Amino acid sequence: MIQVRFHGRGGQGIKTASQILGSAAFNSGFQAQDFPLYGAERRGAPIVAFTRISPTPILERGPISNPNLLLIGDETLLNDSQVAPLCGADESTIVFVNSTKSTEQIQKQFPFPAAPLILDLTDRCQNFLGKGHILSTALATAGARILGNIDLKDLLEAVKMELGQSLKPETLQKNLELTQDIFHSLSPCTIPEKPIKALASSPLIELKQTPVHEAAPIILAPGNMALRKTGNWRMQRPKIDYDHCNKCLICYARCPEGTIKIDEDGRPQIDYEHCKGCMICAQECPGHFIQTIRESEGAHE
Amino acid sequence: MIKTHKRVSDLHPEEIITPGTGLCAGCGGLEGLRLALKELGKDVVICNAAGCFTLLSVYPFTPLQGSWLYTTMGGPVPAAQGIRDALDVQLKKGKLPSQENLQVLVVAGDGSSNDIGLGPTSAALHRKLDFIYFCYDNEAYGNTGFQLSAASPFGSSTQTSPSTHEHPAGAEKMKKNLFDIWKAQDPTYIATVSPREPIDLSNKFAKAKTMSGPRMFICMSPCPTGWGFDPKDAHVIAKLAVDTGIFPIKEYFEGKVVHTKRPRKRLPVEKFLERQKRFSHLFYPERCEDVISQIQKNVDDYWSHFE
Ligand SMILES: Cc1ncc(C[n+]2csc(CCOP(=O)(O)OP(=O)(O)O)c2C)c(N)n1
Ligand code: SF4
Ligand code: SF4
Ligand code: SF4
Numbered sequence: 001m002i003q004v005r006f007h008g009r010g011g012q013g014i015k016t017a018s019q020i021l022g023s024a025a026f027n028s029g030f031q032a033q034d035f036p037l038y039g040a041e042r043r044g045a046p047i048v049a050f051t052r053i054s055p056t057p058i059l060e061r062g063p064i065s066n067p068n069l070l071l072i073g074d075e076t077l078l079n080d081s082q083v084a085p086l087c088g089a090d091e092s093t094i095v096f097v098n099s100t101k102s103t104e105q106i107q108k109q110f111p112f113p114a115a116p117l118i119l120d121l122t123d124r125c126q127n128f129l130g131k132g133h134i135l136s137t138a139l140a141t142a143g144a145r146i147l148g149n150i151d152l153k154d155l156l157e158a159v160k161m162e163l164g165q166s167l168k169p170e171t172l173q174k175n176l177e178l179t180q181d182i183f184h185s186l187s188p189c190t191i192p193e194k195p196i197k198a199l200a201s202s203p204l205i206e207l208k209q210t211p212v213h214e215a216a217p218i219i220l221a222p223g224n225m226a227l228r229k230t231g232n233w234r235m236q237r238p239k240i241d242y243d244h245c246n247k248c249l250i251c252y253a254r255c256p257e258g259t260i261k262i263d264e265d266g267r268p269q270i271d272y273e274h275c276k277g278c279m280i281c282a283q284e285c286p287g288h289f290i291q292t293i294r295e296s297e298g299a300h301e
Numbered sequence: 302m303i304k305t306h307k308r309v310s311d312l313h314p315e316e317i318i319t320p321g322t323g324l325c326a327g328c329g330g331l332e333g334l335r336l337a338l339k340e341l342g343k344d345v346v347i348c349n350a351a352g353c354f355t356l357l358s359v360y361p362f363t364p365l366q367g368s369w370l371y372t373t374m375g376g377p378v379p380a381a382q383g384i385r386d387a388l389d390v391q392l393k394k395g396k397l398p399s400q401e402n403l404q405v406l407v408v409a410g411d412g413s414s415n416d417i418g419l420g421p422t423s424a425a426l427h428r429k430l431d432f433i434y435f436c437y438d439n440e441a442y443g444n445t446g447f448q449l450s451a452a453s454p455f456g457s458s459t460q461t462s463p464s465t466h467e468h469p470a471g472a473e474k475m476k477k478n479l480f481d482i483w484k485a486q487d488p489t490y491i492a493t494v495s496p497r498e499p500i501d502l503s504n505k506f507a508k509a510k511t512m513s514g515p516r517m518f519i520c521m522s523p524c525p526t527g528w529g530f531d532p533k534d535a536h537v538i539a540k541l542a543v544d545t546g547i548f549p550i551k552e553y554f555e556g557k558v559v560h561t562k563r564p565r566k567r568l569p570v571e572k573f574l575e576r577q578k579r580f581s582h583l584f585y586p587e588r589c590e591d592v593i594s595q596i597q598k599n600v601d602d603y604w605s606h607f608e
Pocket of ligand 3: 259277
């Protein structure tokens with residue numbers, strides 16, 4: 001059995017990617033299982049999805065903690081200790097990252113157990129679909145190609161099955177072209193078998209009865225939500241051009257998150273620890289003095 | 302004397318909602334609430350109906366400086382009644398100093414406001430409960446995956462009202478008129494607001510803050526996820542809703558309805574419709590001329606009463 005784990009963000013089509021890969025494997029004669037893990041979070045928040053592929057019936061259920069293949073849709077997730085996308089990966093795990101970096105560059109930055117495979121999917125999605133952040137087809141294709149046991153024809157069929165209902169024929173066609181492009185840009189890998197670890201039994205948890213006031217969820221620290229950093233939701237980052245900004249503060253008024261503060265000189269300052277990258281400020285700045293840069297590039301400025 | 306804002310730099314500098322919430326990037330409703338709370342300040346207790354804004358506070362975190370009580374979808378107004386009564390009793394007995402009196406604020410989605418929560422609300426209006434109601438109107442049951450609510454507009458597609466061969470328009474009913482339903486019970490104040498008009502919104506909250514009795518706000522809340530548009534366009538969509546006349550910005554006070562931001566020259570409704578996935582079936586594969594012109598006619602009919 002091959003176990004694949006996908007990491008991405010709400011709105012990138014990560015769940016759909018796991019479905020396309022599952023259907024493609026099924027079309028190629030395998031049994032398949034695919035599902036996302038939903039939290040309460042929304043568009044932009046980190047998302048995980050899973051696909052299991054096997055020639056024999058799949059009896060295992062639940063999330064995949066030791067993947068054979070890890071598909072990371074957004075390299076900024078590597079920075080995030082809450083997501084920890086490399087968790088459970090060992091030397092035998094093939095890791096694929098959507099990034100503009102070279103393998104050496106990215107290996108220097110993050111503790112990969114083995115050299116990762118890299119391709120700039122965002123750029124290709126931008127070229128083919130006009131939308132760099134819709135990764136469903138691209139990530140599924142990368143997965144299918146790396147696995148090496150799924151036919152291109154079966155994959156194209158899966159893309160049609162999963163997206164044909166909701167996309168216009170032109171857009172579907174562009175997705176099929178994107179599939180072929182990415183399929184031919186990567187090479188298959190040999191996926192080493194992972195020995196199945198026996199489940200270690202854990203002792204039963206004993207439940208204690210506690211007084212009601214301890215059990216009721218009461219929060220006594222006002223505004224402590226700021227401890228949660230939503231800056232890791234961002235795929236793009238806004239950057240204010242202070243040479244031109246005239247302090248009109250439209251951006252400040254329009255930011256849904258309230259992450260633009262006004263400094264002593266009356267200038268807007270973006271709190272990057274919390275900015276979710278919706279890009280409303282960039283769209284609404286009357287003189288277009290807020291630029292949009294790809295997060296992976298902006299983060300190192 | 303109520304201070305009126307003229308420029309965005311006049312907005313209250315304090316943020317009452319801290320960042321860090323789990324709401325979608327670009328959520329128009331969050332922005333409406335953020336601006337509203339800037340005006341209302343900290344001394345507010347929020348009664349929040351189950352919905353998207355459940356994610357404002359996720360244990361053990363809260364983005365608020367003030368208090369927050371979470372209720373079922375039908376329960377925020379009864380909760381507000383309970384809190385108001387408790388405050389009044391404690392104040393009267395002298396057990397609570399007057400500076401600890403709080404403004405009671407209900408925050409609820411359009412589903413809760415128009416459907417399951419409307420009965421208790423009507424009862425509270427009848428009793429002239431002293432509270433402010435903030436309805437963030439994303440025109441569907443957003444939290445559970447964007448299903449049809451009584452506020453979903455005619456011609457929009459939702460998870461439970463997709464465009465089909467039998468029902469090409471998608472949602473076939475007109476949006477419930479919550480403003481007029483409230484108006485019929487003669488509350489102190491009602492206003493519609495848009496995050497695209499922060500000055501108008503802030504002035505209305507500043508005004509409502511000085512009053513007592515039932516006060517209601519309907520905030521048009523562009524929802525990138527459910528409506529299907531790029532988050533960065535949230536304000537473009539909000540502006541088009543105002544400029545096409547689809548979302549009239551108005552208030553009701555002392556028996557009169559006044560439009561506080563009139564579209565100068567109304568744009569055709571399709572300028573608003575064509576930018577959202579929930580209306581895409583009206584333009585593709587064929588233009589649904591009858592549905593689009595019906596939507597236009599509804600808007601024209603509305604404004605003909607005021608022009
Ligand atoms: C009585 C009751 N019925 C159903 C639910 C499940 N539920 C939770 S949120 C929600 C949707 C609420 O929709 P709306 O009020 O429009 O707010 P939104 O999700 O759009 O923010 C539903 C159906 C519930 N919590 N309580
Ligand atoms: S909207 Fe543009 S010009 Fe105005 S304060 Fe923001 S960055 Fe400066
Ligand atoms: S992109 Fe701009 S508007 Fe959006 S959260 Fe960041 S600072 Fe606010
Ligand atoms: S689904 Fe819509 S209303 Fe709900 S949090 Fe997301 S953007 Fe806001």
